[in-house]
Amino acid sequence: LKNLEPIIGISPCILDQLTAPVTAYRQIHLDFHTPAGVTVGDKFNATEFFDTLEAAKVNSIALFAKCCHGYSYFDTKVGTRHPGLGFDLLGQMVAESTKRKMPVIAYFSLNIDEVFAEAHPEYVAQFRDGKPVNTQILQDDSELYWRWLCPNRGPWLETFFIPHVEECLRLHPVDGIFIDVAGYLPGSCFCDDCQRLMKEKGIDPNDDTAHQQFNSATHDRFARELRRRIDAIRPGLRLEIGCYNAFGEAAKAKGVVSDFYAETLAFQTGWLAFPLLGRYLTNTGVPLMGMTGRFLKNWGDFGTVVSPAQMKYQVSTHLMVGASSCIGDHMHCNGALEKAVYQTIGEAYSFIEPRQPWCVGMQRLREAAILIPDGVENAAMVAAKGSGVSLFDTLYGAVKFFTEEHIQWDVVDASMDWSDLRTLVVATPPANEAALGKLEAFVANGGSLLVDPNAILTTASFAARWYALIGIKSAKQGEHPGTYYTASGRTAKGLPDMAHYVHAPGLELKPATGAKVLARMKTPPFVRSREHFYGHFHGPDILDAGAAVISSHDGRVFTFAQPLLAAYLHTGYHAHRTLLRNAFEKLLPERLLKTDAPGQLEITLGKKDGKIILQMLPFIADRRDRNSFESLNEPIPIGGFSITLAEGTKAAKIHNPITGQELNFRKTTQGLRFRPKPVREHTLLVIE
Numbered sequence: 001l002k003n004l005e006p007i008i009g010i011s012p013c014i015l016d017q018l019t020a021p022v023t024a025y026r027q028i029h030l031d032f033h034t035p036a037g038v039t040v041g042d043k044f045n046a047t048e049f050f051d052t053l054e055a056a057k058v059n060s061i062a063l064f065a066k067c068c069h070g071y072s073y074f075d076t077k078v079g080t081r082h083p084g085l086g087f088d089l090l091g092q093m094v095a096e097s098t099k100r101k102m103p104v105i106a107y108f109s110l111n112i113d114e115v116f117a118e119a120h121p122e123y124v125a126q127f128r129d130g131k132p133v134n135t136q137i138l139q140d141d142s143e144l145y146w147r148w149l150c151p152n153r154g155p156w157l158e159t160f161f162i163p164h165v166e167e168c169l170r171l172h173p174v175d176g177i178f179i180d181v182a183g184y185l186p187g188s189c190f191c192d193d194c195q196r197l198m199k200e201k202g203i204d205p206n207d208d209t210a211h212q213q214f215n216s217a218t219h220d221r222f223a224r225e226l227r228r229r230i231d232a233i234r235p236g237l238r239l240e241i242g243c244y245n246a247f248g249e250a251a252k253a254k255g256v257v258s259d260f261y262a263e264t265l266a267f268q269t270g271w272l273a274f275p276l277l278g279r280y281l282t283n284t285g286v287p288l289m290g291m292t293g294r295f296l297k298n299w300g301d302f303g304t305v306v307s308p309a310q311m312k313y314q315v316s317t318h319l320m321v322g323a324s325s326c327i328g329d330h331m332h333c334n335g336a337l338e339k340a341v342y343q344t345i346g347e348a349y350s351f352i353e354p355r356q357p358w359c360v361g362m363q364r365l366r367e368a369a370i371l372i373p374d375g376v377e378n379a380a381m382v383a384a385k386g387s388g389v390s391l392f393d394t395l396y397g398a399v400k401f402f403t404e405e406h407i408q409w410d411v412v413d414a415s416m417d418w419s420d421l422r423t424l425v426v427a428t429p430p431a432n433e434a435a436l437g438k439l440e441a442f443v444a445n446g447g448s449l450l451v452d453p454n455a456i457l458t459t460a461s462f463a464a465r466w467y468a469l470i471g472i473k474s475a476k477q478g479e480h481p482g483t484y485y486t487a488s489g490r491t492a493k494g495l496p497d498m499a500h501y502v503h504a505p506g507l508e509l510k511p512a513t514g515a516k517v518l519a520r521m522k523t524p525p526f527v528r529s530r531e532h533f534y535g536h537f538h539g540p541d542i543l544d545a546g547a548a549v550i551s552s553h554d555g556r557v558f559t560f561a562q563p564l565l566a567a568y569l570h571t572g573y574h575a576h577r578t579l580l581r582n583a584f585e586k587l588l589p590e591r592l593l594k595t596d597a598p599g600q601l602e603i604t605l606g607k608k609d610g611k612i613i614l615q616m617l618p619f620i621a622d623r624r625d626r627n628s629f630e631s632l633n634e635p636i637p638i639g640g641f642s643i644t645l646a647e648g649t650k651a652a653k654i655h656n657p658i659t660g661q662e663l664n665f666r667k668t669t670q671g672l673r674f675r676p677k678p679v680r681e682h683t684l685l686v687i688e
Contacts, residue, residue, distance in 0.1 A: 024357065025059065025060045025324035025326065026058055026059050026325055026349045026356075027060040027327070028061045028327055029061075029327070029328040030061060030062060030064065030107075030331055031299055031329065032064040032107075033067040033068045033069055034333050035069050036069075036082070036083050038084050040073075040082050040084040040089070041089045041334065044089060044334070044336065045336070048336070048337075049096070049335075049337060053337070055346060057346055057353050058345070059102065060103045061097070061103075061104055062105045062106075062178045062240075062326075063093050063104050063105070063174075064090070064107045065090055065107055065165075065168045066107070066164065068112040068146060068180075069114045069115065070109075070113040070115025070118075071083075072164070073085060074088050074090035076167060078163050078164040078167045079167075080115050090106070091171070094173060098173060105174060105175055105176035105178045106168050106172070106177055106178065107178045107180060108164070108179055110149075110161065110181050111149045111151065111181045111184070112146045112147070112180075112181045114146065116149065120154065120156065122153065123153040123154045124150065125150035125153070125188045126191045128187060132147060133184075133188045134146070134148070136185055138298065139269075140267070142297075142298070148188070150184075150189045150193065152193040152194050152197060153193045153194075165177055165229070165230070166233060169234060169237075176237045176258065178240045178241075179223075179239070181242075182219050182222070182241050182243040183242065184215045189215070190205060194214070198210075198211070198214055216246075216249055220244075220249075222243075224256055239256065239257050241256075241257060242261070242263070245260055245261065245262060245263070245281070247277075247280060247413070250281055250284045251413075253284065254284065254285055258287070259287040259289050260281045260284075260288045261289045261326060262277045262288060262289070263291040263328075264291070265292060265293045265295065265299070266314065266629075267629055270396070271619070276395055276396065276399050276411060277411075278321035279410050279411040280372060280413075282321055282364075283411070283412060283416055287323075287324070288324070289323060290317065290318030290325055290326065292315065292317075292318075292326070292327055293327065293328035293329075294344065294345060295330075299330060300330045302330065302332075305338075305340065305341050305344050306344070307344075307633040308344050308347045308348065309634060310631060311344050311348040312347065312348045312351050312352075312682065313617070313682075315348050316351075316617050318352075319352060319355055319615060319682060320359075320604045320682075322361055322364060324356065325352060325356075327345050327349075351682070352682075354658055355658065358613055358657060359613060359615065362607060362608040363608065364410060364605070365605040365612075366409060366420070366421060367409075367422050367423065367592050368421065368424070368425070368584075368588060369418065369421050369424055369425070370395060370398050370402075370410075370411050370427065371424045371425060371426050371427065372412065372413045372427075373427065374414060374435070389504045389566040389567075393563075393565075393569055394427045396569050397566045397567070398427070400568065401565060401568060404577065405577075405580075406593055406597065406599075408591075408592045408604070408605050412424075414435040414438060418442060421442075422448060423448045423450065424448075424450070425449075425450045425452065426449055426452065426455045428454055429458035429466060430458075430462075436462055436469070440465075443553055448555075448556040448587040449469075449557045450558050450560070450583060450584075450587060451558065452560060452566075453507045453562065454563065455470075456470065456509070456559070457475055467512070468512065469557065470557055471511060471512050471514075471551070472511055473512050473513075474509070474510045475507050475509050476508050477507060477508075478506050478507055478523075478561075479527050480505065480527055480528075480538075481505055481527075482502055482503045483523050484499040484500060484501050484523065485502065485519045485520065485521055485549070485579070486498075486520050486522060487519040487548075487579060488518065489518065491519055491549060491579065494581075496575065500573070500575040501538065502563070502564065502576070503570065504566055504570070506548075506561045506563060507561045507562075508546055509561045510547070511550045514552070515551065516552070517550055518550070519548040519549035520546070521546055522541035522542070523541070523545045524539030524540065524541070524543070525542045526539070547561060548560070549583070556587065558583045558586070592645070593643060593644070593646070594670070594671075595641055597638065597643070598638060600618055600619050601617070601619075602615075611686050611688040612645075612649070613684070614643075614686075616679045616683045616684075616685075618635070618636070618638050635680040636680065637679060638678060639677070639679070640678075642673055643673070643675075646671050647669075648671070653687075654674055654687050655685070655686055656683065657684060657686050663675070663676065663677075672687075
């Protein structure tokens, strides 16, 4: 970012304001990406607009100042006002919001601006082959046609974008700024400016990891400069920008952003993305706002609104991690909000409003965690979706397993404090000797590890120390696309007495001296190919291939040769869950919570104001075809189960603060036991 120097410092008073107590937002993120050729705002009525928002229990809104098409919606001398807009739309909105004391943050699209890209094609980012970045394929194979600008090409940040934000702040008393599209698409940018700057820093543009770090540094410097320029006009305003919403980047956000927003629209990301990212971001010390959408598929999916039951579920997932909420909408070009959409939003926000004081900002109680490797960023999520098992398959598999087994889990990285944890899932090798030393100390102090095969192979100089910690002598990649396991002893409890196939490649491991083999790996007689195959698919279990599960350090380290977490995510095979459960009965014998509730009921424990907060959220989806999406249209109650909190839990009463009902409970040798009423939607219990 050649035009902006790194920020030397922000005043302590501003930093204090940026880490203020969490606000329980019920925000609307109102997209308005509107091309030329249409009339804008002809049906806008400020009173009706905000009456609709207030009736839907909205208490904050992000309104458009400049959209992805590049048009501005206020009287600007810096930008280009939409040619179909005849008045200061943003100005009228902000004036009415000020009367009603509803906070407004102004939306600016950063790296997508069609008007600017048309005028300055020389500033458009480039792929490796020199072609402009003007296409993006989403997870459902739909294509976006936006042209992406590169912040390192030309002076446009300093001469156009930042002055445009400053102009908005001086004209309108908004409460903050929302910066969208602050990043690069995977595979970019390879423009001459980026390549020159990387070479000046000794970075190989073809090193994907180093290139991604360079891209992140570009937007980090921009965000810090923008923070400084905002504070020079009105100190302490909210700033939300997505360049930090990533593993490995989040810690840099403190002192820059006011709060994270974790944008996860389930049709695109699946239902497991927010629990993973949300738990990680809430461990950074910066408040978190979960962001979902009213759309069936993705942003701008006009003519769709999810069912009230699903909308309640979507915002309830935010409560489960202690986050406030935001729902995304896209306004019609006429400037009127769709009443039917806000009836659904209103049902959801009315539902969570009395729950937010108990849940938002709570401290989660935890016993296990997924260890996120250093430097895993948003682009990695896309790049990892190549052939075979990806890192995110493993991470999401762990989320699925922990949720279904009611283990109280979290997400941490190597820089965080793990001292209160008892078990870690390790998905990648330690990045350096310091990270390895921290894992060694964790085990030495009584902690336990579940080591995924993705974490085993390493060429680092400390590989021998790592192998010693995880109980192996050697490891190499297996040849087969899938292998079998046969377990014995307690590891086989509940498993059908047969060899079970894992539909993913694994490793060949040799156990260290003193390590125990708890399950053996078996393979078909040969690697399947067109020239040499056995029946329809893989052959039966014939050859012994060594250890499938190795236990070391007195049963506190379990090392898996096969990617069971990812395989369980992909197939839902019950045997994989049973084997993992048996492993955790050894790794985590004492639990914060035990229950006979089914895996479809998520249960989370937290603490706030000296009280234990117990949340329950059922997930029963409508899916009858393998190509259909998991929608949640009809709440179905889950009942007939009990919950036992760990021995030593003290309680004078257990009650539902929403209904006022108290629950009977009794103390047993295992802990505090009670039987909740049937649960059909997010249910809150307080133990005090």
